[in-house]
Amino acid sequence: MNRAGLRMNQSEEIIRVENLSKSFGTTDVITDISFSVYRGEVLGIIGPSGSGKSTILRCVTQLESVSGGSVTICGKQLVKDGVYADRKAQRDIALKVGLVFQNFNLFPHYSVLKNITDAQIHVLGRSKDEAEHTAMQLLTRVGLSAKAANYPCELSGGQQQRVSIARALALKPEVLLFDEPTSALDPELTGEILAVIKDLAEERMTMVVVTHEMAFARDTSNHIIFMDGGVIVEEGDPQEVISNPRQARTKAFLARFNA
Amino acid sequence: MLQGTATSLEVFFLTLLFAVPLALPVTAGRMTKNRILSTVTKIFLLIIRGTPLMLQLLVVYFGPSLLCIWINKEFGTNIRVTWPRFLAANVALIINYAAYFAEIYRGGIESIPQGQYEAAKVLGYTKNQTFFYIILPQVVKRIIPAMGNEVITLVKDTALVQVIGVSELLRVAQETQSRLFSFMPLFVAGVFYFIMNWIVEAVFVQIEKKLAYYK
Secondary structure: OOHHHHHHHOOOEEEEEEEEEEEEOOEEEEEEEEEEEEOOOEEEEEOOOOOOHHHHHHHHOOOOOOOEEEEEEOOEEEEEOOEEOOHHHHHHHHOOEEEEOOOOOOOOOOOHHHHHHHHHHHOOOOOHHHHHHHHHHHHHHOOOHHHOOOOHHHOOHHHHHHHHHHHHHOOOOOEEEEEOOOOOOOHHHHHHHHHHHHHHHHOOOOEEEEOOOHHHHHHHOOEEEEEEOOEEEEEEOHHHHHHOOOOHHHHHHHHHHHO | OHHHHHHHHHHHHHHHHHHHHHHHHHHHHHHOOOHHHHHHHHHHHHHHHHOOHHHHHHHHHHHHHHHHHHHHHHHOOOOOOOOOHHHHHHHHHHHHHHHHHHHHHHHHHHOOOHHHHHHHHHOOOOHHHHHHHHHHHHHHHHHHHHHHHHHHHHHHHHHHHHHHOOOOHHHHHHHHHHHHOOOHHHHHHHHHHHHHHHHHHHHHHHHHHHHHHOO
């Protein structure tokens, strides 16, 4: 399948980021970043540690406030030229975006099932039955229906991450962001997470994946962004960027992978 | 001696009953971003934790009447405040223990990883929901050992209320001792404190066991 081709055909923008910048004190973490994510596509973001990849996700999910620029989610303006929408709009927009963390961040005092049902009940106001029904469907999908009654500490890292993906999906976000979802896992467990993300990609879930798994980024994304020093150095078709980078910095970063 | 035992138990339970919830707003005051409120709370904690509980009992009990004497002298008024000993004893202990509990709560809250707040925020929980559903239950588990320590100390600190004339167990035991010229009453009092703390210890072990279902 030509995933890059898919990109051209898409028109509905789920995320639009324009001239985004973020600094902590006097340190600029990202500078003047612009990109879009269209419905049904997977955007891969790669680059060295500290290049600002995660910060982009944190700005889109409102875990950090931007220093400048605009972010639009599903046509709704979260922040325009550094000025945020009102709180109600911020909250509405937040519910359209899901985030999967590097360290899972499951709630340790809740069972696997309750981790997935609790936000549905308290945030979306779903009934307990409905929430549990959704949770069990999602657990089956990530292959963990037998673990519903267990607690996170009883699961492997890979299983915990699959639960956290189910937890995010339960709220039916328009787009799901992954912040280095396999970086805390050993190579064997990495595979099971990547398989889940691949499944979602095949079902046309809109996703942004920050990752160090180059082969995965190349095979699963429709579009790749390579970042360094807080700016986009190179972007385009995943095959092109990863297997045949143009910029010297991208070549250097991918040298070991392409060797 | 039975009456003294009852008084000690009353002081113990009343202090626990009020200090445990009262410490929560103190924690909030200590952790707020409001500079004035947090400074006031810090000074409060410094004074309460930095002076003897016995002194605090004396100040709470005698303070209001000394203040009245001064006011009457200065302004020629004739105000009188009488303040039941038992009530004063409880107020002093509650204030003192709320200060210690508040610092334990703060330690517990600050030990919860930032990721828990972030996960809750991304899932759309409000700030109150995040605190009461996600953070507080985990804090309770973490502070149980430290709280056990404080509660055991409280059992023994009830003996201090005798400085303002409350007839609690140890004071009654001392009086009985000098009346009967026997060591027995003091021994019995010691056994009582010991058994009381044994029970406290057992209760906390049970709570820890109950919360051991997750790590």
